[in-house]
Structures are given as structure tokens and as C-alpha cells.
Amino acid sequence: MATETCSLLSVGQSEYGAAPSMISALEAVDPVTLTWHNISIQARKSGKRILENVSGIAKPGQLLALMGASGAGKTTLLNMLLSRNLKGLDTNGSVKVNGHELGRRITAISGYAQQDELFVGTLTVKEYLDIQAKLRVNGDADKRRRRVANVMSQLGLYKCQNTRIGAIGGQKGISGGEMRRLTFACELLSNPSVLFCDEPTTGLDSFMAESVVQVLSTLAKSGRTVICTIHQPSSQLYLMFDRVMFMAGGKTAFLGSPKDAIQVETRLIRSISNDFFQFFEDAGFTCPRNFNPADLIIHTLAVMPNEEDKCRQRIEVICTKFQNSSYGRTLKIGVEKTDEGQRPSERRKTGILTQIGALLQRSAIDTWRNPSLTRAKVIQKSIMGLFVGLLYLQSPLTSIGISNLNGALFYLVCELTYSTIFGILNFLPTDFPLVSREYHDGLYSVFSYYVARCLSYLPLFTADGLIMLLVSYWLVGFSNSLVQVLFACLIAFLIEQSSSACGIMISCISPSLPIAMSTAGPLLTLLSLTGGLYANVGALPSYISWIQYLSWFRYGFEAFAINQWSSVNEPNSTIWTEAKRDSVLSQLSFHADMFYPDLVIMSAFILVFYSIGYLGLAYRVSKAR
Numbered sequence: 360m361a362t363e364t365c366s367l368l369s370v371g372q373s374e375y376g377a378a379p380s381m382i383s384a385l386e387a388v389d390p391v392t393l394t395w396h397n398i399s400i401q402a403r404k405s406g407k408r409i410l411e412n413v414s415g416i417a418k419p420g421q422l423l424a425l426m427g428a429s430g431a432g433k434t435t436l437l438n439m440l441l442s443r444n445l446k447g448l449d450t451n452g453s454v455k456v457n458g459h460e461l462g463r464r465i466t467a468i469s470g471y472a473q474q475d476e477l478f479v480g481t482l483t484v485k486e487y488l489d490i491q492a493k494l495r496v497n498g499d500a501d502k503r504r505r506r507v508a509n510v511m512s513q514l515g516l517y518k519c520q521n522t523r524i525g526a527i528g529g530q531k532g533i534s535g536g537e538m539r540r541l542t543f544a545c546e547l548l549s550n551p552s553v554l555f556c557d558e559p560t561t562g563l564d565s566f567m568a569e570s571v572v573q574v575l576s577t578l579a580k581s582g583r584t585v586i587c588t589i590h591q592p593s594s595q596l597y598l599m600f601d602r603v604m605f606m607a608g609g610k611t612a613f614l615g616s617p618k619d620a621i622q623v624e625t626r627l628i629r630s631i632s633n634d635f636f637q638f639f640e641d642a643g644f645t646c647p648r649n650f651n652p653a654d655l656i657i658h659t660l661a662v663m664p665n666e667e668d669k670c671r672q673r674i675e676v677i678c679t680k681f682q683n684s685s686y687g688r689t690l691k692i693g694v695e696k697t698d699e700g701q702r703p704s705e706r707r708k709t710g711i712l713t714q715i716g717a718l719l720q721r722s723a724i725d726t727w728r729n730p731s732l733t734r735a736k737v738i739q740k741s742i743m744g745l746f747v748g749l750l751y752l753q754s755p756l757t758s759i760g761i762s763n764l765n766g767a768l769f770y771l772v773c774e775l776t777y778s779t780i781f782g783i784l785n786f787l788p789t790d791f792p793l794v795s796r797e798y799h800d801g802l803y804s805v806f807s808y809y810v811a812r813c814l815s816y817l818p819l820f821t822a823d824g825l826i827m828l829l830v831s832y833w834l835v836g837f838s839n840s841l842v843q844v845l846f847a848c849l850i851a852f853l854i855e856q857s858s859s860a861c862g863i864m865i866s867c868i869s870p871s872l873p874i875a876m877s878t879a880g881p882l883l884t885l886l887s888l889t890g891g892l893y894a895n896v897g898a899l900p901s902y903i904s905w906i907q908y909l910s911w912f913r914y915g916f917e918a919f920a921i922n923q924w925s926s927v928n929e930p931n932s933t934i935w936t937e938a939k940r941d942s943v944l945s946q947l948s949f950h951a952d953m954f955y956p957d958l959v960i961m962s963a964f965i966l967v968f969y970s971i972g973y974l975g976l977a978y979r980v981s982k983a984r
């Protein structure tokens with residue numbers, strides 16, 4: 360195990376700004392040699408061969424670039440090395456870390472910077488890294504602070520540490536290059552021995568692309584094994600890699616080193632041809648002067664439309680030549696002769712409470728910085744409360760007044776349900792890509808995410824209902840003894856929680872938001888129609904009647920009604936008897952002794968809905984590999 364701390368100059372420190380007092384060195388890692396041997400991958404359904412006997416080796420201290428035309432198999436190889444995203448594929452061959460097959464456990468020693476960046480855009484760079492550190496660094500607050508300071512310093516993120524990350528189509532935040540460096544920074548917090556990057560320079564201008572490859576090169580020099588896929592690098596970038604692997608038609612066309620000591624631009628291509636490019640020239644494909652070598656090779660290895668047979672033949676020639684060349688033989692020996700070395704130490708997950716705390720903090724900041732939902736709900740519920748209050752203003756205890764009060768109670772049940780459920784159906788779609796990625800990166804369990812996310816919704820989806828209830832309560836003239844008001848608040852809470860738990864459940868088990876929406880609509884119609892106001896629950900036909908027992912509309916309405924009619928406001932309270940209460944309730948086929956069972960049943964609904972939602976989410980996240 361490595362014990363020394365590498366002392367590197369921070370990448371672009373002066374350019375991007377760094378805190379001078381901070382330690383600007385990356386912590387040491389266990390050196391890792393990654394080998395892959397005879398990897399063959401086939402699509403299960405179509406039988407299409409995606410990779411064929413691909414072998415390779417990546418060593419600590421080296422930056423290896425996987426290159427090739429589109430469809431060559433670069434991403435599939437990267438996924439195989441990481442043992443993820445292999446759904447629907449049959450795989451063969453072995454991937455070894457210091458001679459050990461780790462399988463999925465490779466995530467515990469590696470970082471994977473994926474091409475599409477997923478962040479919580481409302482957070483600043485520093486806040487995001489602090490929370491990531493809580494999820495990735497096992498240790499005390501001081502260790503986390505140092506790790507964050509180190510990676511910010513190494514990746515030149517100090518200057519933008521207080522800038523919000525921003526989101527595409529939303530608030531503008533940090534630049535594309537800074538986002539890419541933030542992705543690496545998150546991965547580096549775990550101090551991985553191996554770093555995988557999928558197309559790290561795509562979408563960046565040449566200056567940004569160079570700075571990103573410079574970062575990767577520096578990370579490799581710190582003793583890490585860095586592997587990235589890359590599309591058409593410029594001549595300059597191309598020379599920054601320690602090793603390049605060219606792929607074509609799912610095979611290895613070359614794995615070796617490009618020349619890196621080129622001083623004069625005009626000599627660049629000829630100089631490369633001395634070593635790396637020599638192989639392609641020997642195969643009969645010469646590189647013209649002033650031509651970007653990577654461009655030429657990728658072009659040579661591409662399968663052109665309308666010339667497929669010719670291209671495939673050419674690829675076959677090159678791949679066979681490579682296998683029989685000294686490069687191919689050296690590679691074969693290197694891969695086969697890798698002895699078992701020390702198993703690198705694996706990152707341990709942080710505790711479940713730490714995970715929940717960090718995720719809750721992230722959600723809370725996001726909600727706080729995104730006040731539109733909160734504001735909309737509070738305003739909407741205040742207006743609805745006022746409207747209900749004015750509509751049923753001080754209803755008298757006449758038969759019409761009693762019926763109005765029951766109508767007001769049922770309306771409250773509906774309002775607590777509909778806006779909650781449709782407000783929460785978006786629970787998963789927005790979060791899902793980030794959650795499933797972070798879960799597969801080994802940052803936290805689905806349970807931690809689920810608990811934190813549900814808790815983060817709780818205050819808003821409780822307060823809004825109570826605001827509506829309390830705004831309307833005295834206006835309508837509901838029974839206002841302290842006990843009745845408190846019970847009314849509890850009932851409103853249980854109704855709103857039943858709705859949000861049901862919304863979360865539907866969101867977690869539906870494959871998409873439109874399906875969730877079209878499930879929720881008819882379901883709520885059924886549940887509200889059997890809730891007790893539109894049709895008397897005692898007179899429903901038997902083939903429909905059972906639905907009422909699945910309806911929190913019914914239990915919530917019954918509990919509200921029992922609470923309301925158990926006693927009434929002065930001066931009528933003295934003449935209000937149990938018989939009168941029972942008579943009002945019996946009009947609705949409700950029973951006074953069902954009050955506590957109603958509360959218990961709604962609590963059970965909440966538990967069951969949350970549990971099903973959790974199981975649905977866990978299943979979907981596990982399948983999203």
C-alpha cells in the first residue's frame with residue numbers, strides 16, 4: 360500500500376485561483392494495474408457481436424485513451440471494465456485488478472466520471488463538494504474539509520467555489536470546463552486508485568479540452584490509473600496521453616504509446632510515425648504531412664456507409680496485423696503474465712445516518728433555493744382556505760347548514776388530496792438519473808435516499824394543508840374546542856400524508872411521469888366517488904362497495920365528520936346530544952365509534968404506500984445498471 364503523499368503542483372492553480380494556505384497535494388493511492396483479457400460481448404436479443412477478444416492493460420501513473428470511430432465499442436468496453444450498464448448483453452472474458460477479479464466491487468476502488476454531468480444545480484460548487492464528501496469520505500469533519508480543500512485546489516475550483524452550479528435550461532452557473540472538473544473533483548473525493556472517464560472533452564472548446572486532459576494527466580502522474588474514451592482529439596491533446604488504444608469493429612486495432620516529445624508542430628506527424636504511427640504505415644496506411652494522426656487513424660478504422668465490406672476487410676487486416684505485431688505480442692504477454700498483487704483497499708460506505716443527513720441537507724438547500732413550489736403551495740392553499748371559508752361562511756346548524764358543513768369537510772379532503780398527489784408525482788422522474796448513478800457509484804443505499812427525500816417533502820406537504828384548514832376553520836364555523844381543532848389538524852395531516860405516500864408510490868412504480876399521471880387521475884376518481892359524499896357509503900352496490908375500504912377519502916371524511924359533530928360551538932353545545940350527533944352521522948352511514956379506527960387505517964395506508972414505493976424504487980434503481 361502506498362504510504363507517501365504525492366506532492367504535485369496543482370493543476371491550473373494560478374489560473375483558476377487557489378487558497379494559498381490549503382494543502383495542494385493529492386493523497387496517495389494503492390497502485391492498481393488493470394488488465395482485461397479476451398473480452399467478448401454479444402447482444403442477447405439480436406446476437407450482434409459488440410466486442411471480440413479484446414485485451415488490454417492499464418498501469419498506475421498512465422493516462423490511457425480509448426479511441427475509435429463511433430460504434431467501435433469504446434463505451435461498451437468501459438462499461439465492461441466497470442461491470443455496469445451491461446443489461447441485455449452476454450459477456451465473456453476477465454477483468455482483473457492487480458490480478459484479482461473484483462466484479463462489481465471495482466466501484467469501491469474506482470471513480471467513474473460519466474459524460475453527462477448530473478448535479479443539483481441550485482447548490483454552489485463548495486456546498487456540492489461538502490455534501491459529496493459526507494457521502495464519500497469515511498472520517499471526521501476535519502478529514503472531509505481537508506479532502507474538499509485538496510480537490511478544489513488540485514482542480515482549480517477555488518475561484519468558482521461560491522458560484523451556483525446551474526442547470527441546462529435553468530439558471531446559468533459555472534462553465535462547461537468547470538463542470539467537467541467538478542465531476543472529477545467529486546470522484547477524487549473518494550481518493551480512487553482508478554479513474555474512468557467517458558468522453559471528458561466532448562462539448563468543450565480546444566482550450567477547455569486541453570485543460571481537462573491536463574487534469575487527467577496530472578491525476579495519472581499522482582499514481583492513479585486513468586482510462587478515458589475520447590473522440591477525435593487534436594494533435595496536441597493526442598500527444599498528452601501516455602497510452603492509446605484504438606478500437607475498430609469491436610476489436611483492438613492498436614494499443615501502445617504515442618510520441619510525447621514533439622517540439623515543433625511541423626515535425627509532429629512524422630515524429631509520431633517513428634514509433635506508434637509506424638505500425639499503421641507498415642500496414643500500408645501512411646499518414647500525410649500536416650494531418651492529425653488521430654483523425655487519420657479513426658477515419659481509417661471507421662466503417663463508412665455504402666463501403667461496409669471494404670471497410671470491414673481493412674479493419675480485419677489492421678487488427679490481425681496488430682495481433683501478430685510486436686505490439687500485439689507484448690500486450691498478450693503483459694496481460695497473461697500479470698501476477699496477483701496486493702488487493703487494493705476498498706472504500707467503505709459511510710453510515711446510514713450520515714447518508715440520510717447529507718441527502719436531507721442537499722434536498723433542503725435545493726428546496727430553499729427553489730422557492731417557487733413552496734410559494735405556489737402556500738399561496739394556493741391560503742386562497743383555497745379563504746374561498747372555502749367565504750363559501751360556507753358561518754354555516755348555521757340547520758339541516759342545510761349541516762349539509763353545507765359536511766360538504767366543506769369533504770371539499771377539504773379533496774383539496775388535501777388532489778394538489779398533494781399531483782404536486783408530488785414528479786418525486787422520482789427528476790431525481791432518478793442522479794439517484795441511480797450515485798447508488799451504483801456506491802455512495803448510498805436506496806433506503807437512505809428514500810427516507811431523506813420523503814422527509815424533505817414532509818414540512819411543505821404538511822404545512823400547506825394546515826394553512827388551508829386553519830384559514831377556513833373559523834370562517835366556516837367548524838367546532839372549535841381545542842381538542843377538536845387539534846384532532847382536525849391530525850386528520851388533515853393523515854389525509855395529506857396518505858395522498859403524498861400514494862403519490863410517491865405511484866411515482867416510484869411507474870416507468871414514466873405520463874404513466875404516473877394517467878394512473879393517478881382515474882384512481883383518485885374511484886376513491887373520491889366512494890368517499891362518502893357523492894354516494895352514500897351504506898348504499899353502494901356490492902360490486903363497487905369494497906372500493907370504499909381502500910379510500911382515504913372515506914376514512915378522512917368520516918373522521919372529520921365524527922370530530923365535527925361530537926360537539927358543536929356555543930350556544931348550541933348544550934342542546935347538542937349524542938343522539939343528534941349519531942343522527943347526522945347516520946345520514947352519511949358513518950359511525951361515531953369508527954373515529955380511532957379511521958385514524959389507524961389512514962396511518963396503515965401511509966405505511967403500506969411508503970413501503971410499496973420503496974420496493975418499487977429499489978427494484979427500478981437496481982435494474983437501471
Ligand SMILES: Nc1ncnc2c1ncn2[C@@H]1O[C@H](COP(=O)(O)OP(=O)(O)OP(=O)(O)O)[C@@H](O)[C@H]1O
Pocket residue numbers: 402405407409427428429430431432433434435436446447448
Ligand atoms: N445493449 C446493446 N444491445 C445491442 N447493441 C448494442 C448494445 N450496446 C451497444 N450496442 C452496439 O454496440 C456497438 C458499440 O457501441 P458503443 O456504445 O460501445 O460504441 P462507441 O465506440 O462508444 O461509440 P460512440 O463513440 O458513438 O459512443 C454499437 O453498434 C451499438 O449500437
